[in-house]
Amino acid sequence: METGAAVQTGQASAGVRRKKEKMYVTTIKRLLKNKLAVVGLIIIVIQVLMAIFAPWLATHDPVKQNLAAAELPVFSDGHWLGTDNYGRDIWSRIVYGARISLVVGIVSVSLGLIGGVALGLLAGYYKKLDGLIMRIVDLLFAFPGILLAMLIIAILGTGLINVAIAISIWSIPTCARIVRGSVLSVKNREYILAMKALGAGNARIIMKHILPNCLAPIIVFATMRMATAILSTASLSYLGLGAQPPTPEWGAMIAAGQAFMWTSPHMTIVPGIAIMLVVFAFNVVGDGLRDALDPNMDIN
Template identity: 75%
Template sequence: MAMDTAVSTGGVPVEAPSPEQPKRLASTWKRVIKNRLALVGLIIIGMQVIMAVFAPLITTYDPAVLDLSVKELPPGSKGHWLGTDEYGRDMWSRIVYGARISLVMGISSVALGLIGGVALGLLAGYYRWLDGLLMRVVDLMFAFPGILLAMLIIAMLGTSLVNVVIAISIWSIPSCARIVRGSVLSLKNREFVMALRSIGASDIRIMLKHILPNCTAPIIVFGTMRMATAILSTSALSFLGLGAQPPTPEWGAMIAAGRDFMWTSPHMTVIPGIAIMLVVFAFNVLGDGLRDALDPNMETR
C-alpha cells in the first residue's frame, strides 16, 4: 500500500498500520468466493492438497508395487475402483501420489521463478541504467518457445525431476520480471517514494519495504496462473521422457505408459489426463477470480 499515513521513527517515515487493510482482505476474499468458477477451482485445489498430504491414509496399495495377476483391470473392479495398469499397479494410488508430485513440482518451480523474476523486475524498474541490459536478457529468453527452452535446459543438466523444476522456474522468470518491472515503473515516482528518498532512505529499503508490497496483487495472480502452466509443463516433459522416470507415479509419465494400451485399457491414459485437466482448469479459474477480486476498479462497481 502506498504510504498515505506515516509516523516518524528516528527520522525515517514508517508506514502506519491501516485499519482498512483487514477490511480489504475480507472484501477480496468475499469477491473470490462469490465467483462460482473461482470457488470450484479452489475446491479442486483443496482436494489436490488433501490428496497430496494424506496420500498414505487414503490409499490401500503402494503405487510402485507390481501385481501381474490383476493387470489391466477396468475401473469399477473389486478392490481397484479406478482399475489397474499394465503391471497391476492400482490406478487410484498412482493418481493420489501423482497429485503430491505435481503439487510439489508446481510450487517449487513457481516459487523459484517468482524469486528470480521479482529480483530482476525490481532492479530493472528502479534503476534506469540497468533496465536496458536486463530487459534485453529477458527479450532473449522470450525468443525461445517456453517448452523448447525447458527441453534445452534439461538436455544440458540431465533428466530428473529436480532439473525439470529448474527448467520451468527459469522459463517463468522473464514473464514475472516484465510484470514486476511495469508495477515498479508506475510506483517509483510516487510521492511516498520521493519522500523516502528525500530523508535518505536506502534504495534496498525503498524497494523491499515500500515498493514490493504494492506489487503483490499482480505477483499473486501471476503465481496462481503460473501453477497451471508449471503442472502442465511438468506432465508434458515427463510424457516426453525428460522428467519423471518409471515407476514414479507422475501423471504425464502415466499417460506416456498408457498410450500403448489406448484401445484395450483406455483408462490408463484417460484417468491421468482428466486429473491434469481438472487441476490446470482449477488454477486458471482461480487466477482469473483473484485477478478480478484484486482489481481496484471492482470496488467502485
C-alpha cells in the first residue's frame, strides 16, 4: 500500500517536472512573440551593460566640476549630452546613474521578496498564522506606499541604503498577499496531500513542492516591482531623501536641473527620459511575462 503510494507520488513528481520544463520553453516563446516586451528587454540589457561598464563608457569623471564648461548644450564638443550648472558631463552622470538605479532596485526588490515570500508561505500554509500575518499586512497597506517609504527614511535617515530598505519594506505586503494566494491554490493538490500521507515534513513540502509552483507570480511581481523601485528611488532623491549631492542619481539630477529649465532644459529632460525608458521597459517586460505565463495564452 505504502509502496504504491510512493510510486504514485514519484510519477506525479516526474510529471510535474516535465510540465515545468515544457512551461519554461513555452514561456520564452510567448515572451519573444511580444514585440513590446522584446523592446523592453533590449532597454534593460542596455541599462545593465551601462551599469557594468560605466567606468569605460563614461567620458568624464561624473562628479568633477568644470565651471568654465558649465551648462553646455547637447552635442557640445566632448560632451554628447551637454553639461550641468557645475560643468559636470551629463552623459557620464547618466551612465553612473544607471548603476545606482539598478543596484538600489535589485537590493530593494530582493529584500522585499525575502520578507514577502516568507510571510506569504507561512500565512498560506499554516492556517493558525494566516490571520495574524494578514492583519499585519493590512496594517502596512493602510499607508500609501511613498508615504510609508518617507516615514521609514525619516526614522532611519537619508541615503541610498535607507531608500533601499524603505522600498523593500513597502514591497513586502503586496508580495506576501500574492504568494499567500498562490499557496492556497497549491497546498490542497493531490501530490501535496500524497507527500503529507508519506510523512514528509512541512518544511520539505513548502520548499520543494509549494514554492516552485508559486514562482510564476513571484517573477512577474519582481519584474514589475523593479520599475516601481527605480521610480521611487528617483522620486525620493528628487525630494532630497535619497542620493545626496554630488552623487549622479537620475532623480537628484532632475531636482538640480529644474532651476535651469528655461536656460538649460537638457539638465532635466535627459535624466527624465532615462527614468521613463527604464520604468517603461520593466513594466512592459512584466506585462509580457504575465501574459507568457498564462496557461490560457495561445502561442501559434
